[in-house]
Amino acid sequence: MDTRPVLMKGIGEADLRSIDVYKSRGGYEMLERAVKTMQPAQIVEIVSKSGLRGRGGAGFPTGRKWQFLPENGEPRYLVCNSDEAEPGTFKDRMLLEETPHQIIEGMLIGAYAIRSHHAFIYIRGEFLRGYEIFRAAVEQARAAGYIGKGICGTDYDLELTIHRGAGAYICGEETALLNSLEGKRGEPRLKPPFPAIKGLYGKPTVVNNSETLSYLAPILRNGAEWFAGVGTERSTGYKIVSISGHVKRPGNYEVPLATPIRVLIDECAGGLRDGRKFMAVQPGGGSSACLFEEHLDLPYDYESMAKNGTMLGSGAMVVFDDTTDFVHAALALVRFFAHESCGQCTPCREGGHWLEQMLERIVHGDGLESDIDLLKSVSHQITGLNLCPLGDSIEPFLSSVVNRFEDQFRAYVKVPVAS
Amino acid sequence: MTATSFEELAAALKPEADAIVAQYEDSRSALLPLIHRFQDAQGYVSADAMRTTAEWLGLSLAVVESTVSFYTLFFRRPVGRYMLQVCRNLSCTMNGAGAIMERFRERLGVGHLETTEDGLFSYEEVECLAACDRAPCMQVNLEFVYDLTPQAVDDMVAAIRGGTYPVKPLAQTEAPARSWHVSKDAVPRVPGGRDVPDPNDPGGIGDRTGVIMLDRVVRDLSPDRTRERLVKDGRELLERGH
Numbered sequence: 001m002d003t004r005p006v007l008m009k010g011i012g013e014a015d016l017r018s019i020d021v022y023k024s025r026g027g028y029e030m031l032e033r034a035v036k037t038m039q040p041a042q043i044v045e046i047v048s049k050s051g052l053r054g055r056g057g058a059g060f061p062t063g064r065k066w067q068f069l070p071e072n073g074e075p076r077y078l079v080c081n082s083d084e085a086e087p088g089t090f091k092d093r094m095l096l097e098e099t100p101h102q103i104i105e106g107m108l109i110g111a112y113a114i115r116s117h118h119a120f121i122y123i124r125g126e127f128l129r130g131y132e133i134f135r136a137a138v139e140q141a142r143a144a145g146y147i148g149k150g151i152c153g154t155d156y157d158l159e160l161t162i163h164r165g166a167g168a169y170i171c172g173e174e175t176a177l178l179n180s181l182e183g184k185r186g187e188p189r190l191k192p193p194f195p196a197i198k199g200l201y202g203k204p205t206v207v208n209n210s211e212t213l214s215y216l217a218p219i220l221r222n223g224a225e226w227f228a229g230v231g232t233e234r235s236t237g238y239k240i241v242s243i244s245g246h247v248k249r250p251g252n253y254e255v256p257l258a259t260p261i262r263v264l265i266d267e268c269a270g271g272l273r274d275g276r277k278f279m280a281v282q283p284g285g286g287s288s289a290c291l292f293e294e295h296l297d298l299p300y301d302y303e304s305m306a307k308n309g310t311m312l313g314s315g316a317m318v319v320f321d322d323t324t325d326f327v328h329a330a331l332a333l334v335r336f337f338a339h340e341s342c343g344q345c346t347p348c349r350e351g352g353h354w355l356e357q358m359l360e361r362i363v364h365g366d367g368l369e370s371d372i373d374l375l376k377s378v379s380h381q382i383t384g385l386n387l388c389p390l391g392d393s394i395e396p397f398l399s400s401v402v403n404r405f406e407d408q409f410r411a412y413v414k415v416p417v418a419s
Numbered sequence: 420m421t422a423t424s425f426e427e428l429a430a431a432l433k434p435e436a437d438a439i440v441a442q443y444e445d446s447r448s449a450l451l452p453l454i455h456r457f458q459d460a461q462g463y464v465s466a467d468a469m470r471t472t473a474e475w476l477g478l479s480l481a482v483v484e485s486t487v488s489f490y491t492l493f494f495r496r497p498v499g500r501y502m503l504q505v506c507r508n509l510s511c512t513m514n515g516a517g518a519i520m521e522r523f524r525e526r527l528g529v530g531h532l533e534t535t536e537d538g539l540f541s542y543e544e545v546e547c548l549a550a551c552d553r554a555p556c557m558q559v560n561l562e563f564v565y566d567l568t569p570q571a572v573d574d575m576v577a578a579i580r581g582g583t584y585p586v587k588p589l590a591q592t593e594a595p596a597r598s599w600h601v602s603k604d605a606v607p608r609v610p611g612g613r614d615v616p617d618p619n620d621p622g623g624i625g626d627r628t629g630v631i632m633l634d635r636v637v638r639d640l641s642p643d644r645t646r647e648r649l650v651k652d653g654r655e656l657l658e659r660g661h
């Protein structure tokens with residue numbers, strides 16, 4: 001099975017950071033074709049037809065998102081989301097460091113498609129190396145006439161600005177990202193209005209993930225039908241899946257959507273380590289509920305994941321074998337969300353910390369039997385009551401493992417009674 | 420850093436700052452980039468840096484401080500020359516991060532969010548670094564280090580101490596305090612300890628209030644660790660003659 005068919009093609013074989021190498025493999029041809037021979041609306045239509053859905057987590061159809069932009073004559077912006085911090089996800093960093101021109105070309109095509117003259121990329125603060133590589137690539141692209149005044153010799157002006165984050169997971173949420181880009185605290189905004197109506201500087205704005213944008217040039221090259229023909233009817237095309245945890249070959253694998261989970265774990269990631277037994281897999285980042293043995297033959301696509309009470313999210317798969325302490329695993333993720341809560345909503349801010357305290361207590365042997373029941377009930381009182389999805393992300397993993405591995409949690413609270 | 424040298428730094432940065440501001444439709448967007456520049460030069464975000472940024476962007480100091488305080492990579496107090504940030508999230512935990520963190524704590528003699536006495540190391544346990552395929556992992560001054568083992572920790576600490584570690588040290592224009600964190604995550608501070616409250620320090624009061632200390636104790640520390648902490652702090656106070 002080819003696990004680097006499109007975006008990952010050439011990584012590790014050629015230095016795709018060099019614009020000459022990128023161009024020698026057909027790079028920037030699609031940008032030229034787009035701005036020289038295509039109308040923006042044509043590109044929107046091709047992308048809609050391809051069925052491409054956002055690869056940043058929510059899976060929203062990209063073409064449809066672009067069509068929400070109002071025709072009000074205001075400037076509009078395209079923002080590339082490279083804030084990647086969802087636990088288990090490590091694909092955007094690879095794209096940034098290994099094949100930055102692919103992101104740049106996608107940003108430029110996307111910006112042209114929505115008739116924007118200014119595109120931004122928000123790069124996670126921790127990715128200093130990625131930022132430096134990307135900056136060098138932007139300079140090459142600018143020198144080659146792809147960025148700036150009159151790109152590709154046309155009269156279309158298109159600026160590209162790189163913005164570095166400074167440490168905050170929540171800035172990956174699109175409205176928090178826009179606040180951060182405006183020089184503010186990275187706190188999510190109330191929606192509606194959605195960014196497409198009122199985004200950066202109050203102007204219509206599209207936020208797309210770097211993997212989503214990277215697929216634009218391949219889709220223009222090979223056609224909407226090519227992409228739509230891979231996967232299922234509603235989950236089309238390829239997806240980079242980051243697989244980590246207890247597998248032999250953790251890494252990024254680019255596969256057709258609807259590839260069975262078992263194939264991803266066994267064939268792509270080399271299966272479990274010798275002598276270990278599969279216990280669970282978290283299929284879509286830190287916010288997703290676990291799947292178990294009985295789910296291994298499910299196709300990995302948006303609908304199948306949703307139907308089974310979880311999600312595909314950013315495509316981050318964490319595999320757990322029988323050495324896993326799920327109480328510690330739950331603590332690690334609950335602590336993460338508690339730490340990253342921006343603090344605007346009480347259920348998220350307080351609920352996360354209460355759960356963290358409770359799990360700390362359990363892990364240190366100070367838990368009570370009743371804590372387990374409390375864990376199960378309290379977590380449900382957080383979900384659905386918050387301004388942004390972070391608050392709703394605390395509970396799914398926790399609930400799924402408490403319910404499945406309750407005995408592990410109970411074992412921690414079996415404290416001998418003092419005589 | 421003395422007043423004149425800060426003025427020199429600000430003057431040297433001004434042209435670049437103007438170019439950064441010009442990249443955005445609204446000058447406030449330059450806030451994070453400018454603070455990054457100042458931190459690169461001074462090793463932390465000084466009160467001077469925040470004041471100057473506020474002035475340049477036409478913002479109030481309060482707005483700049485409040486924004487800076489939101490981001491964990493902005494250090495509002497001086498830090499060590501090597502910022503060690505070890506991942507504590509899921510895939511790393513599942514692959515032995517616990518032993519790595521224990522080894523660092525032991526070798527450095529400090530805990531989460533603390534700086535060593537000699538000002539060489541700051542240590543923090545951080546969230547997923549997007550390198551889960553190479554777990555357990557960390558960043559040293561934002562350079563990735565993968566596939567950690569306890570032995571690799573020993574080697575790294577020794578190499579940094581010996582001046583042979585291949586990552587550039589951070590700027591250090593002032594001696595660090597015990598912790599650089601001025602937030603809800605701050606390590607409980609003992610009144611009259613080494614960090615005497617500085618009225619000019621924007622975060623100098625908040626992290627010393629009993630409420631925050633209590634919050635931290637309840638939230639982050641087990642009873643055992645709380646006890647250890649109190650004994651350690653008490654011993655330090657006695658040693659200093661309080």
Ligand SMILES: Cc1cc2nc3c(=O)[nH]c(=O)nc-3n(C[C@H](O)[C@H](O)[C@H](O)COP(=O)(O)O)c2cc1C
Nearest residue numbers: 054055056081083084085172173174208209212389
């Ligand atoms: C808490 C939170 C964190 C997020 N982090 C990211 C991220 O790091 N990268 C990303 O592309 N999208 C992230 N998203 C999703 C974005 O809000 C947004 O949906 C996405 O960038 C849109 O791009 P897409 O349609 O191409 O997926 C996050 C959402 C939430 C609620």
Ligand code: SF4
Nearest residue numbers: 344345348386388391
């Ligand atoms: S849900 Fe949490 S992270 Fe999201 S806005 Fe509310 S407090 Fe902030």
Ligand code: FES
Nearest residue numbers: 506511547548551
């Ligand atoms: S869990 Fe440590 S890098 Fe992702």
